[in-house]
Amino acid sequence: MKVAVVGAGSVGCYFGGLLARAGHAVTLIGRAPHVAAIRAAGLVLETASGAEAVRLGATTEIDGAAGAEVVLVCVKSGDTEAAGRGLAPFLAPDVTILSLQNGVDNAERLEAVLGRPVVPVAVYVATEMAGPGHVRHLGRGDLVLGPGPASEAVATAFRDAAIPTTVSANAVDALWDKLVLNCAYNALSAVTRLPYGRLLGVAGIPAVMADIVAECAAVAAALDLRLPDDTLTKVLALAGTMPDQLSSTAQDIARGRPSEIDHLNGFIVRRGAERGVPTPVNRLLHALVKALESGASA
Numbered sequence: 001m002k003v004a005v006v007g008a009g010s011v012g013c014y015f016g017g018l019l020a021r022a023g024h025a026v027t028l029i030g031r032a033p034h035v036a037a038i039r040a041a042g043l044v045l046e047t048a049s050g051a052e053a054v055r056l057g058a059t060t061e062i063d064g065a066a067g068a069e070v071v072l073v074c075v076k077s078g079d080t081e082a083a084g085r086g087l088a089p090f091l092a093p094d095v096t097i098l099s100l101q102n103g104v105d106n107a108e109r110l111e112a113v114l115g116r117p118v119v120p121v122a123v124y125v126a127t128e129m130a131g132p133g134h135v136r137h138l139g140r141g142d143l144v145l146g147p148g149p150a151s152e153a154v155a156t157a158f159r160d161a162a163i164p165t166t167v168s169a170n171a172v173d174a175l176w177d178k179l180v181l182n183c184a185y186n187a188l189s190a191v192t193r194l195p196y197g198r199l200l201g202v203a204g205i206p207a208v209m210a211d212i213v214a215e216c217a218a219v220a221a222a223l224d225l226r227l228p229d230d231t232l233t234k235v236l237a238l239a240g241t242m243p244d245q246l247s248s249t250a251q252d253i254a255r256g257r258p259s260e261i262d263h264l265n266g267f268i269v270r271r272g273a274e275r276g277v278p279t280p281v282n283r284l285l286h287a288l289v290k291a292l293e294s295g296a297s298a
Helices: 010-021 032-041 077-090 106-114 151-160 171-192 196-200 205-222 231-241 248-254 265-275 280-297
Strands: 002-006 025-029 043-047 050-054 057-059 070-073 096-099 119-131 134-145 165-167
Touching (some): 002 010, 010 043, 010 050, 010 070, 010 119, 010 134, 010 151, 025 032, 032 057, 043 119, 070 077, 096 106, 096 151, 106 119, 119 171, 151 165, 171 265, 171 280, 196 205, 196 231, 205 280, 248 280, 265 280
Parallel strands (some): 025 057, 070 096, 134 165
Antiparallel strands (some): 043 050
């Protein structure tokens, strides 16, 4: 496949690197420092089995997506509409567009800008950029794709590239599962600057996570959605699968960049306010991260 990755941060670099290693023609579209490093020496893909340099295309320009058969949109949720507007002139007529983003409404927002279908994808992976052009894998790495004309073929290609991938008509439910995980971990990891394993070992944190999950479940119910009965169990178990992961929100704050908190805990707060559902714990965490953002940008 000819693949373009729009927003080649750690998630985009990881999946793009695996696809390129499997022989697909991948172009990463990202920030200048990463592009320069990748052009000079390839993408350093570091996993539990070691580090290797993967050769693939890299550019800072959105026209790198021209002619791609598959486009992975991996930009931050706040950049969704801007990415869609930039992409629109360069999309092939039969392109498959995948939204590999946090939050539950990015595919819909992209569709509104592009006027064409976008496949929602729930992403379960722990990654970080260890330096320019160097992505480090810390845990998991599986995807749940929504249905689409090419979803099964894309999933097969992903699986052949060592990316565990399933196609599900319930991908939106999977996105809600991921949203709840993010609401439970991202802000707390950012505020405490702790990775997931150490975070969960702090007295009182599991109880706070239970409160977060309860609020998310109440908001979901008000939207006529039902979270699985074992949601809290899965939330608490996540730390064991990614003990060394620092949340993407914590990484953003550390780099002085805007986070996605408005589309995580902030999303729960907004939807709760619309439906008359109180969300005090999510509101507090949202406010604390916004305060950290303000301090980081001062």
